Amino acid sequence: MHPKKLPMNEVCQYPKGDLRRMLSVLAAIGSLQDATLVKIVAKTKVDKKTVTNLIEQAREQAGVRIVKTGPVYVIEDWGPVIKKAGAKMCLADALNAPAK
Template identity: 70%
Template sequence: MTDVVSYPKGDLRRMLSVLAALESMPEATLVKLVAKTGLDKKTVSNLIIQAGEQAGVQISKSGPIYKLENWGPVIKRSGAKMALTGALNAPIVLA
């Protein structure tokens, strides 16, 4: 059993979990994000790109280090936290 919460493919909370992990780490690398989220490298990379393209989230990259600069106009940080904790009546799925 793992402590990492797992969401089905296509679930918005997968992206939100990557963004939350990214924000919680001072020096977030792809390897650290994979370990924190339980997702594979390709999925994490794709979700970072998707967050920028589809939600206007601003993420910078300097060498291997990612940094969440701005949540953008679509996603509120507080709302993302609510979705990830089940406060929006969305079930939390455990792996």
């Protein structure tokens, strides 16, 4: 299944279970000033419960160190598996670009 294409000013929405959903959430945390749950949801168009679950999944399965201070999430370490640049590509839908 291909992700849902949106207008250029919005992000791509990936289907449930797609790894790129988690990567988009991580990219949003990494790119937002004061990355609160509300801001992450607005940036990714992923619901609050799913965002929370994906953050926990990133911690447990990919070793991403995410700290929450008050309402703000910060990625302290991307871990051994995920590259920040690759996550940013998911948020921008660049991983769906045709090969040149």
